[in-house]
Amino acid sequence: MIEVEGLTKRFGKKIAVDHLSFQVRPGVVTGFLGPNGAGKSTTMRMMLDLDIPTGGSVRIDGKHYRELEEPVKYIGALLDAKAMHGGRSAYNNLLCLAQSNRIPVSRVNEVLDTVGLTAVAKQKSKGFSLGMGQRLGIAAALLGDPEILMFDEPVNGLDPEGIHWIRNLMKTLAGQGRTIFVSSHLMSEMALTAEHLIVIGQGKLLANTSMADFIQQNSRSFVRLRSPQREQMLDALSEGGFTVVEADDGTLEIDGSSSEEIGELAARHNVVLHELSSQRASLEDAFMQMTAESVEYHAHSGGGTAPTGGPAAPGPQWGQHGDKGKGA
Numbered sequence: 638m639i640e641v642e643g644l645t646k647r648f649g650k651k652i653a654v655d656h657l658s659f660q661v662r663p664g665v666v667t668g669f670l671g672p673n674g675a676g677k678s679t680t681m682r683m684m685l686d687l688d689i690p691t692g693g694s695v696r697i698d699g700k701h702y703r704e705l706e707e708p709v710k711y712i713g714a715l716l717d718a719k720a721m722h723g724g725r726s727a728y729n730n731l732l733c734l735a736q737s738n739r740i741p742v743s744r745v746n747e748v749l750d751t752v753g754l755t756a757v758a759k760q761k762s763k764g765f766s767l768g769m770g771q772r773l774g775i776a777a778a779l780l781g782d783p784e785i786l787m788f789d790e791p792v793n794g795l796d797p798e799g800i801h802w803i804r805n806l807m808k809t810l811a812g813q814g815r816t817i818f819v820s821s822h823l824m825s826e827m828a829l830t831a832e833h834l835i836v837i838g839q840g841k842l843l844a845n846t847s848m849a850d851f852i853q854q855n856s857r858s859f860v861r862l863r864s865p866q867r868e869q870m871l872d873a874l875s876e877g878g879f880t881v882v883e884a885d886d887g888t889l890e891i892d893g894s895s896s897e898e899i900g901e902l903a904a905r906h907n908v909v910l911h912e913l914s915s916q917r918a919s920l921e922d923a924f925m926q927m928t929a930e931s932v933e934y935h936a937h938s939g940g941g942t943a944p945t946g947g948p949a950a951p952g953p954q955w956g957q958h959g960d961k962g963k964g965a
């Protein structure tokens with residue numbers, strides 16, 4: 638369990654993390670989301686005592702990181718896959734880590750096997766592809782067999798098979814009762830991997846909720862239909878008291894309804910349908926809506942820091958994610 642309490646980090650005048658409080662519980666994969674610059678990496682760095690908080694605290698199983706006797710046996714992390722010594726082989730990188738942390742040497746081959754690097758274990762890691770580097774970083778995180786694992790953008794550089802592999806790895810580790818905390822800017826991937834979400838924006842907590850509730854509460858679900866008897870269907874819907882949005886392409890969108898209900902209504906009025914489908918919003922839709930609302934709120938609250946592009950302003954930032962994830 639990771640407990641974050643009032644965590645704050647200032648860099649000069651910039652508040653990167655602003656009174657964050659949340660817990661990351663064992664047994665599930667918890668996703669950590671936020672637009673670029675939201676403060677995710679800074680929060681993770683403070684969890685590992687790599688950045689000193691300006692205020693607040695992080696507890697790992699009830700203790701501060703520096704109070705843990707052998708931290709790598711409590712918490713393993715992949716923050717920067719390039720942190721390995723390029724002149725050493727994958728095996729030797731892990732061996733050094735094992736020896737300096739009193740971890741049995743037999744663990745090195747175990748984790749190399751887990752991440753699929755056994756065949757290249759003797760190769761120098763500077764020749765590794767981005768994906769292989771990620772796998773080596775994950776092996777290092779797993780070395781101490783910790784109960785808590787933290788991954789910052791772990792699918793960065795992995796091919797589809799690698800992405801599938803890490804998704805299953807995280808779920809398996811969570812299934813073993815471990816605490817898994819993972820950030821990713823790949824929304825579709827996060828939607829498939831995480832059960833719980835912590836969402837931050839401008840250093841502040843925006844949501845701490847299950848994936849299903851987050852999508853439900855922050856997005857619109859509706860039934861879409863297409864009919865050659867559009868006017869007749871509109872009359873039937875109006876009679877039934879439904880709220881209808883007429884889309885530009887001629888389809889009708891009915892909020893707060895089910896496809897069963899609308900299909901039966903159409904049948905009662907002898908209306909032919911060419912399409913009837915329930916539209917469930919994606920995590921990305923929900924995320925865009927939530928961040929848009931947060932920007933709107935900041936603009937109205939007089940903070941003076943909101944983008945000027947209106948409520949949709951955070952959207953493009955999400956896609957312009959610097960170097961991270963480009964190879965994924």
Ligand SMILES: Nc1ncnc2c1ncn2[C@@H]1O[C@H](COP(=O)(O)OP(=O)(O)OP(=O)(O)O)[C@@H](O)[C@H]1O
Nearest residue numbers: 648651653671672673674675676677678679680959
């Ligand atoms: N060492 C530093 N000195 C000054 N400002 C910093 C430093 N580290 C981070 N920041 C600033 O703090 C804010 C949060 O950065 P952080 O890297 O934690 O965000 P992030 O959510 O991880 O973003 P990204 O998804 O782009 O990696 C940003 O505005 C960033 O510019």
